[in-house]
Amino acid sequence: MITGDIKNQIDRIWDAVWSCGISNPMEVIEQMTYLLFIKRLDELQAGKEKKASRTKQPVENPIFGPKQQKLRWSVFKQMGDPASMYDVVATKVFPFIKDLGTEDSTYAAHMKDARFTIPTPGLLAKVVDMLDAIPMEDRDTKGDLYEYMLGKIASAGQNGQFRTPRHIIKLMVEMMAPKPQDIICDPACGTAGFLVAAAEYLDKHYRDEIYADKKSARRFNHDTFHGFDFDSTMLRVGSMNMLLHGVENPAIENRDSLSEGHAGVEGQFTLVLANPPFAGSLDYESCAKDLLAVVKTRKTELLFLALFLRLLKPGGRAAVIVPDGVLFGSSNAHKTLRKMLVEDHKLDGIVSMPSGVFRPYASVSTAILLFTKTNSGGTDNIWFYDMQADGYSLDDKRNALDQSKHESSNLPDILNRWQHRGAEAKRARTEQSFLVPKSDIVGNDYDLSINRYREVVHAQVQFDPPREILSELKKLEGEIMLGMEELERMLQ
16 A cells, blocks of 8 residues: 555656656656566665675576676666666666566566657656655556555556455455465456565565475475466566566466366366456357356356366366445346355355445446356355455554454454354354354345344433423423523513
8 A cells, every 4th residue: 555655655656757748657666666576676686685685695586797787777777867767777678677586487578569669868867767666675666556556547446457466365365275285266367466565475474485495486386376367567566576576487377267268278277366347248259158148248247256276186276356335236147156166166255345445436336256267066154254454544544553452453363363264153243243054144045245144232221201301391491591691682
């Protein structure tokens, strides 16, 4: 979440780039992301050099070789002459970042068509100075930048292309607790936020296992992460994002996940993490026929749910964001999908989220759907949680709140209760989370809205007897009349 000084810095950079002729917002985002990427590469190299200095060992996997030191952000930013710096960045640094990946890597494929379009040396010098003040340590700044920039695009939130807040992504990843053996997919990956968070989780919890030998390291870097998108800018940003987070060659592909052309992708993944577009409908002719056979609809949110089931291997799990309408919609397509999740697979849980989570881009109410593909049923009790606070204000400003207080952030409680679902059976339906048996879901025509099953206890309110109320009103009226008579005497 970009706030405060960083937000003001981004605003100033945006205005500077806009005034110099780059009027396409996505192009602004792309060019600024390239520069942030170059800056982050230098910071990563500096970290490697500090480690080498401490351990008295050579720099491990250096990004810049001895002959490439002049390509580093910390070097060219101090050149002084804007024209010289522009020449170095345009003719040397930019080709360098395009060739960073191996020839057959997805990064190299997506960067092939990348263009450096900042028009003048003066603008580049100005932008470099401004970006230099933005901290990059331990922040997915490229994603933050994209998230904030989308707020400046009129179509944001209408075309479904807005970024999932990182704290929600982190919660979903921690609830799924991926393992090194998992094959992870996001069929609408955007800037690869889910894949980055999954990579960070695996690195934190299984680092020794991931890098135990060359085979396991290669599996992590080449075979674990899969992302699909049909926006070339997002593919480039996502590839850079993954590379900066230590994943050398993820399978991030240019693919329309719902199209007939990719209907053959089936049963390949053990974990799906996604927030697919749910602000539109598709033409029947372009959509995969096998998805339409499962659920005959044009609604993207329902088609993506059918897609997730197709992509998963038996035993594969999913944590995905859906609009609330999926949970209680009355159409045949809605009911068919819900019945399929409950009867044919294992619906594990539903986390209802407040409508402000995706502000300022959209105010739609959403939920996290958690399920396991079994092809043989298995739903017993479904866990419901009513998230009331996510750690940020639920207005357009989305200011950070006290994360340590439950009334400000329910996320730690959600994770704890999910990890100890066995104890949830004791909870009453008046509490924030509870279990609902499958029989109740079936009896309610597979309605999955939490409000259908929550029990609300209304506090009994005691009112004074009507005669006492009337007596009080007469007394007040008498006092008012005395006041008016006093005013009249004062005016005479």
